[in-house]
Amino acid sequence: MLEKDIESKVCSYAKTKDFLVYKFTSPNRRSVPDRIFLGSGGLCFFIEFKAPGKEPTSAQEREIERISRKGHRVYVIDSIEAGKRAVNFEATGDASWLSDQSGGFQPVQCPDDAVVGHGPGKDSGSPDKHS
Numbered sequence: 001m002l003e004k005d006i007e008s009k010v011c012s013y014a015k016t017k018d019f020l021v022y023k024f025t026s027p028n029r030r031s032v033p034d035r036i037f038l039g040s041g042g043l044c045f046f047i048e049f050k051a052p053g054k055e056p057t058s059a060q061e062r063e064i065e066r067i068s069r070k071g072h073r074v075y076v077i078d079s080i081e082a083g084k085r086a087v088n089f090e091a092t093g094d095a096s097w098l099s100d101q102s103g104g105f106q107p108v109q110c111p112d113d114a115v116v117g118h119g120p121g122k123d124s125g126s127p128d129k130h131s
Contacts, residue, residue, distance in 0.1 A: 001051070001052060001079075001080075002051060003049050003050055003051045003054075004049075006049055006050075006051075006052075006077065006078065006079060006080055006083060007034060007035065007047075007049040009080045009083070010047065010049070010077060010080060010083030010084065010086075010087065011035060013080075013083070013084050013087055014037055014087045017087055017088070017091045018039065018040070018091075019037045019038060019039050019087070019090075019091070020037070020038040020039075021035055021036075021037055021038075022035065022036045022038070023035060024036045024046065029063070030059060031057065031059035031060045031062070031063045032046075032063055032067075033046035033047060033048040033060075033063070033064065033067070033074055034047060034048055034049045035047045035049070037087070037090065039090060039091065043090060044072055045072060045073040045074070045075065045086075045090050046064075046067060046072060046073070046074040046075070047074070047075045047076075047077050047083065047086065048060060048064065048074065048075070048076045048077070049077055049078075049083075050076060050077065050078040051078065052078045052079060053078060054078060055076075056076055064076070073090070085097045
């Protein structure tokens with residue numbers, strides 16, 4: 001499946017959960033995540049979409065860490081199901097949405113306790129923060 005197909009399906013799903021979804025581009029800053037998701041009560045998170053099995057570039061990893069250090073969650077998503085789990089977590093605050101027996105979405109902790117999601121193959125931790 002192509003990255004754009006995953007992105008399209010996850011963004012459509014997020015809209016059904018009442019999120020505003022915007023393409024994120026920054027003229028003076030490369031490697032920002034693909035999308036910003038805005039929810040009620042000031043909720044804001046980001047998703048970097050990848051084709052299945054692909055990893056963020058080192059520049060993207062640096063930008064993800066930079067955003068995470070400001071207290072925002074950034075997810076790296078490489079499947080529709082993983083994207084839906086991230087959206088459900090943000091919509092409900094229920095971390096059980098993040099677990100996946102098949103190895104899809106696995107959150108890992110940043111130094112500031114913001115949750116950054118990665119697809120299969122990354123170390124996992126359990127989220128303990130939801131603003």
